[in-house]
Amino acid sequence: MIKYILFDIDDTLFPSTEFSTLARKNAINAMISMGLPGDQNAIMAKLTRIIDRKGSNYGGHFDDLCKQLGIKDPARYTAAAVAAYHDTKTAIQPFPKVPLTLLRLKEAGYKLYIATNGDAVKQWDKLIRLRIALYFDGVFVSEELGTEKSVSFYRKVLRRLGARPEECMMVGDREDADIAPARKIGIATVRVLAGKHSRIPTRAHHSLKDISGLIRILQRL
Amino acid sequence: MIKYILFDIDDTLFPSTEFSTLARKNAINAMISMGLPGDQNAIMAKLTRIIDRKGSNYGGHFDDLCKQLGIKDPARYTAAAVAAYHDTKTAIQPFPKVPLTLLRLKEAGYKLYIATNGDAVKQWDKLIRLRIALYFDGVFVSEELGTEKSVSFYRKVLRRLGARPEECMMVGDREDADIAPARKIGIATVRVLAGKHSRIPTRAHHSLKDISGLIRILQRL
Numbered sequence: 435m436i437k438y439i440l441f442d443i444d445d446t447l448f449p450s451t452e453f454s455t456l457a458r459k460n461a462i463n464a465m466i467s468m469g470l471p472g473d474q475n476a477i478m479a480k481l482t483r484i485i486d487r488k489g490s491n492y493g494g495h496f497d498d499l500c501k502q503l504g505i506k507d508p509a510r511y512t513a514a515a516v517a518a519y520h521d522t523k524t525a526i527q528p529f530p531k532v533p534l535t536l537l538r539l540k541e542a543g544y545k546l547y548i549a550t551n552g553d554a555v556k557q558w559d560k561l562i563r564l565r566i567a568l569y570f571d572g573v574f575v576s577e578e579l580g581t582e583k584s585v586s587f588y589r590k591v592l593r594r595l596g597a598r599p600e601e602c603m604m605v606g607d608r609e610d611a612d613i614a615p616a617r618k619i620g621i622a623t624v625r626v627l628a629g630k631h632s633r634i635p636t637r638a639h640h641s642l643k644d645i646s647g648l649i650r651i652l653q654r655l
Numbered sequence: 656m657i658k659y660i661l662f663d664i665d666d667t668l669f670p671s672t673e674f675s676t677l678a679r680k681n682a683i684n685a686m687i688s689m690g691l692p693g694d695q696n697a698i699m700a701k702l703t704r705i706i707d708r709k710g711s712n713y714g715g716h717f718d719d720l721c722k723q724l725g726i727k728d729p730a731r732y733t734a735a736a737v738a739a740y741h742d743t744k745t746a747i748q749p750f751p752k753v754p755l756t757l758l759r760l761k762e763a764g765y766k767l768y769i770a771t772n773g774d775a776v777k778q779w780d781k782l783i784r785l786r787i788a789l790y791f792d793g794v795f796v797s798e799e800l801g802t803e804k805s806v807s808f809y810r811k812v813l814r815r816l817g818a819r820p821e822e823c824m825m826v827g828d829r830e831d832a833d834i835a836p837a838r839k840i841g842i843a844t845v846r847v848l849a850g851k852h853s854r855i856p857t858r859a860h861h862s863l864k865d866i867s868g869l870i871r872i873l874q875r876l
Contacts, residue, residue, distance in 0.1 A: 468788065509796070510788065513779030521745065524738070558734035567689065567731065575730070 436622060436652060438597050439539065440549040440574070442606030443560055445629030446645070448528045452629075454490070457522035458482070461496065464518035465511045472503065491553070528564045529628070531646035536569040538649055548573040549591060549604065551582050551611060583611035585618055592619075603652075605645060607631055613638045622655075624648065657843060657873060659818050660760060661770040661795070663827030664781055666850030667866070669749045673850075675711070678743035679703070682717065685739035686732045693724065712774075749785045750849070752867035757790040759870055769794040770812060770825065772803050772832060804832040806839055813840075824873075826866060828852055834859045843876075845869065 444450035462477050470477075477499070484498050496515040500508035539546060546569055550557045554575045561567035572594075576582045579590050592599060599620035606612025607626045613636060617623045625638035626645060640651050665671035683698050691698075698720070705719050717736040721729035760767060767790055771778045775796045782788035793815075797803045800811050813820060820841030827833025828847045834857060838844045846859035847866060861872050 464783075468783070509775035509779045509799075510783075510794070513776045514783050514788075516776070517745070517780055517783050520741075524742065554730035555734045555737070558730045559738055562685075562689070562731075562735050562738050567735075573731070578730075 435601065436544070436603050436655060437601045438545045438547060438595055438603070439648070440547045440591065440602060440604045440616075440621075441570075441645075442604075442608065442612050442626075443548060443550045443557060445607040445631070446605060446612075446626045447532050447566065448526050448560070448564055450526075450629060453522060453526050457519045458485075460522045461515040461519040464514040465496075468510050468514045470503070470505070470511050477503070524563055526560065526563050528566060529644050531644050532564075533566060533569075535646045535648060536566060539652075540569060542649075542652070544652075545571045545595075547571060547591075547595070548575075549583065549587070549606075549612075550574070551576040553577050583608075583615060585615045588616050588619055588621060605648065609634050609636055609638075624651065656822065657765070657824050657876060658822045659766045659768060659816055659824070660869070661768045661812065661823060661825045661837075661842075662791075662866075663825075663829065663833050663847075664769060664771050664778060666828040666852070667826060667833075667847045668753050668787065669747050669781070669785055671747075671850060674743060674747050678740045679706075681743045682736040682740040685735040686717075689731050689735045691724070691726070691732050698724070745784055747781065747784050749787060750865050752865050753785075754787060754790075756867045756869060757787060760873075761790060763870075763873070765873075766792045766816075768792060768812075768816070769796075770804065770808070770827075770833075771795070772797040774798050804829075804836060806836045809837050809840055809842060826869065830855050830857055830859075845872065 441447060458478065458481055462474055462481065466474065480502055481495065481499050484495050488495065496512045497508065500511055505511060536546060548561065548570050552575060554577050557575050558573065561570065574591050576587060579587055581587045592602065603622040603624060604612055604616035605624040605626060607629050608631055609625065613623045613625050617637065623638040625636040625641040627641055627643055662668060679699065679702055683695055683702065687695065701723055702716065702720050705716050709716065717733045718729065721732055726732060757767060769782065769791050773796060775798050778796050779794065782791065795812050797808060800808055802808045813823065824843040824845060825833055825837035826845040826847060828850050829852055830846065834844045834846050838858065844859040846857040846862040848862055848864055863869065
């Protein structure tokens with residue numbers, strides 16, 4: 435019987451892909467508002483290339499962009515871009531049915547956990563911004579467990595919970611990080627089909643458009 | 656004749672002391688909302704001592720606070736505190752008469768500049784958040800000039816502007832940084848009596864409760 439449900443955050447509990455795109459657009463618009471010359475789409479293409487190359491956790495995207503654009507007084511544009519980017523990122527909202535579904539699962543007696551890759555404070559920041567932090571009985575972050583989501587990550591989680599695999603369910607959007615390794619050690623898996631990875635085929639036990647379907651899946655088990 | 660007016664930012668263009676106090680209070684309330692045990696005032700006293708000791712630009716205030724409070728899982732509290740702190744800091748508003756006064760000064764043909772201590776991107780961020788960045792013809796930041804506000808700072812500013820001291824006016828709340836060194840080299844000085852330094856006596860040419868009085872001072876000159 436399932437007792438513990440583990441959730442990924444990005445593109446599982448909120449539309450992370452959508453907010454990232456919006457944050458970049460708003461950042462570029464803010465630079466243009468401060469007087470930056472150039473075409474919005476051309477600047478966006480440059481920024482996208484920088485992010486693809488340096489990764490999304492790199493801190494100097496806008497500094498690099500200013501350098502590429504040959505800007506001599508970058509502070510005003512960097513400040514405008516970062517402010518607009520953060521304002522968008524801090525305005526994140528959960529997928530509409532998420533808060534009520536989490537509440538119903540708590541009412542039904544399930545223990546809810548987060549299982550996420552990344553930096554602990556950054557991932558907690560998302561839970562707080564989404565106003566859903568208090569629903570979770572615990573948070574497992576790769577930074578703290580010393581390994582990215584993998585068979586060894588999920589084994590550590592089971593050990594910390596004192597749980598057997600058949601008592602757990604993992605819910606996430608990523609086939610590689612959320613589904614495959616959890617499934618491999620006997621955890622029930624639910625794939626959420628959202629965000630930029632939504633078209634990758636799945637071998638999960640169940641797949642859903644949003645997590646509200648979880649309640650029916652759990653009732654049927 | 657005055658042609659160039661230089662402005663300090665903190666406690667001159669917006670109530671920086673007030674927002675800092677509010678930001679700290681909101682941060683502590685957010686930690687308590689996440690389940691932190693303890694008394695609000697006692698925690699505030701600890702935080703104030705940390706900030707006094709490490710300075711306001713130190714990045715680890717809340718990490719240190721969690722350590723002092725003996726918290727074993729600090730990520731959730733640090734994330735909550737930082738989010739609330741930033742939300743308050745990014746909601747800064749100018750003193751009520753500031754935007755209209757800046758516009759009137761521009762209409763009257765004055766060139767407006769910022770003269771500020773600190774980090775260039777952080778100071779630009781404030782101008783952008785206050786929605787007043789576009790009023791300024793330029794920004795002089797100590798980080799970029801290589802010296803904090805002092806006689807040598809103001810000499811560099813005059814050189815960059817190609818201006819004589821008698822063509823300039825410096826407006827700020829700090830006797831030591833804004834008034835004394837500018838006055839020493841013949842710049843007209845206006846002290847704004849706001850924030851935590853407001854009771855320090857002044858030798859400025861003029862003093863004001865807010866910058867709206869500048870227009871009358873300039874008309875009389």
